Amino acid sequence: MNKFKKLTIKDVLKGEEDYVGESLKVIRKEDGDINAFITVVEQSSGKIPIAVKDNIVTEGIRTTCASKILEDFIPPFDATVVEKLKKNNFAIVGKTNLDEFAMGTGTEYSAFFVTKNPWDKERVAGGSSGGSAAAVASGEVVAALGSDTGGSIRQPAAFCGVIGFKPTYGLVSRYGLVAFASSLDQIGPITKTTKDAAYLMNVIYGKDERDATTVDKKIDFEVLLEKDFSKAVVAYPEEVFGEGVEEGVKKQFEEFIKFLEKKGVKVEKISFPELKYSVATYYIIAPAEVSSNLSRFDGIRFGTRVEEKGLLETYLKSRKQLGVEVIRRIMLGTFTLSAAYYDAYFEKAQKVRRLISNRLNNFLEKYDFIITPTSPITAFKIGEVRDPLVYYMMDIFTIPANLAGLPAISIPFGFSGNLPVGMQIMGKRFDDPKVLGFANFIERDVPVVFPWEAKK
């Protein structure tokens, strides 16, 4: 087995080899099977090979958002996070696949190809950062960046059995992230260890003059990594055992509770009845922002132009390049924002969003963390899910952290069948180091397992 595939950022920092070359070798050898990358960058300076989701702009390197309409888009500038990576000796070896414009949970809505789960190549890698999660899980890169609007870092991390962290909203600059739903989007790391996630957070976070939503706060994400959390008190919503959650996942979650209790952690059950409204709330707010954010991709202002006789025909043909899920959300958002329905949908959704935020914040006054499975299911088969509503319900546990802007991590914890199951730990706003510390506390007993090492 190639030794490189297991290396962490920390390992690479200590070593002296050509890790970028190693990474490119693995990508060349294995990505034909995995399809994690849309673009592989052969020439890049830096030592630590990292993959960046293809909705984060890179100067001079094609950034497609996995959309036909941006197939040839070469951005004129680097995203703030990319600048920071370059400054800190990271080498961007490629741009990873995603659901078109990050809308989806299986990377099946990529306009180019489906990324396969390294654990089972008939299954999806999750989404929308499926390419990033698969690239890390298959050992093609040391780490990756993803973006998370409703679970898009955590869910693929769970499906692929790696670490995925969504920071508190406002800690990482969104400058250069092609917007999906601006009030929910947040960039974060996908890694093989929580230590690497914390290390990457120290690199990419920080107030950015170019993003008005970033906060000016000094945080050391690594500071609580060695802490003993055996006195922590955590809560889980009883709704976790409700309908729509796979038996295997439920079972594994029970194991997770038992594990924590054995470590001395106090685990309590809470009632979170608003949880069931989070998906509906999300699917009003996010598409509303989508309908506005994506209107510039019309073939005239941005995007590949499909030249037709008249202006209107050109618009219509050019917009047709967008995929079915993107169009669905644009239509949804256009509808809910229209004057006649604004109060009934968007305004109401904003209220419910505040309600859910308040409820979560109240819980987190009392408990150190809220734990849930990351996803109610494990990686599903490619092409298996057809109903968008079924798709949308998969985000039920991850969406609340986005609605409330809270930090949340997904860590692998055991298997259901031979597929990894992820557990989510959600913390208070700006408690990111604590969330990472608690995850590390668990990881010490339950490290990441790679597909090629698992007993099948």
Added chain:
Amino acid sequence: MRFKPVIGLEIHVQLNTETKAFCSCSADVFELEPNTAICPVCTGQPGALPVPSKQMYEFGILLAAALNCKIHEYTKFDRKNYFYPDLPKGYQITQYFYPLATEGFLELDGKKIRINRIHLEEDAGKLIHSSETITQAESSFVDMNRCGVPLAEIVTEPDIESPEEAKKFLEKLRQILRYLGVSTGDMEKGALRCDANISVIDLENNVQSNKVEVKNMNSFKFVEKALEYEFERIKSQLKRGENVLKETRGWDLSTKTTISMRSKEEANDYRYFPEPDIPPVVISREEIKKIVEKMPELPDEKLNRFKKKYTLTDYEAKILTSSVKLADFFERCVFETKNPKETSNWFLTELLKYTSSEDDFDTLKIKPHHFKELFELIVDGKITRNIAKEIFKEVFETGKSPSKIVEEKGIEVIGDETLIEEMLKKIMDENKDKVEAYKNGKKGLMGFFVGQVMKQTKGKADARKVNEIAKKLLGD
């Protein structure tokens, strides 16, 4: 008067901040090469984000305070979504739900025109068509320079009662903008743009017509003309008992009429919602106070002060305060001359012959101390007023001091009494009939004798002395 117009204005003012509203591009884009003052933010590049300018807020707050508005501590930006090639993001960042200021007024000849709201927003780009009209154009180009230039939108209540009053309102507003230094207010250059709503009340039958919106008026004169035209058009429709359509009409310069652009029923749904890329802007009372304290003296205050302090007439003071630059220059000149009335006279009759009130008086060659020197030469009888006017012109053109000009040109008042007496005697000898007539009571002929001396000396004679000597010779 059977019909009365009801007019409200929507005014867009380009704020002349250093940078654009949401990026660091220069906001001074007038007549630049197309697409040379742009960046990823103002062209809406994927991934770029807007960050609001502080100076835009300061300018907005000054303007709101000058228009006596309630300034809000909590404001927010929203997105106004519409589809047009000159709008790179597909939406305009504006303030819809929480505007900067509301409920103000502007006083116009003692009457208050109420301001409904003032909000901040970004300007769009410009389309350049390959021919006169968009329909004939083979191709169209977009100049993005103007994208993101900050605008303050001012919406008045329908308190304006005549087209002339609308024009006066705009002129007064422009004066305030220039006093504050927040905008050039040039309508011709698009720094101030105005749309008007007009409806007409039939006072006899007590009915009010639908509202008509008028656009495309790019000068104060055209605002007045377009509204006059609309007033007449709606009036005659009312007289004929016709229904006045609720619509948007454009002023057409070539025909001097308004032309229907679209009916209000097809109005856009802008799908406003809070701009998620910009957090709410909260400015405390103290911060607002600090900004407002920087407010300069406004036109009305300055006018009153000039009238009182310098004992000027309303007419004089109005002209002298028409611009800050003119008023400042006046005050600096008075500081030297210590003679406000005389200074005012010279400003009104001479200085403004060669300048206009919006000029930069600091860069003029004529300086305040020149006024002082010139006045002294007159008082000392060294030059006459007529000559002083010529000298003034030369000082204005060259910047030479008045006494230097007098010296160089050998201009000196002829004050030699024997010389004047000889000239007068000769004139009287040649005009014995007039001497006779004077002695018989036609005193007005004094002017004739003095005038003749002035003519012969080309105005260089000391008029006072000529008068005295003439009187003596005529036995008065």
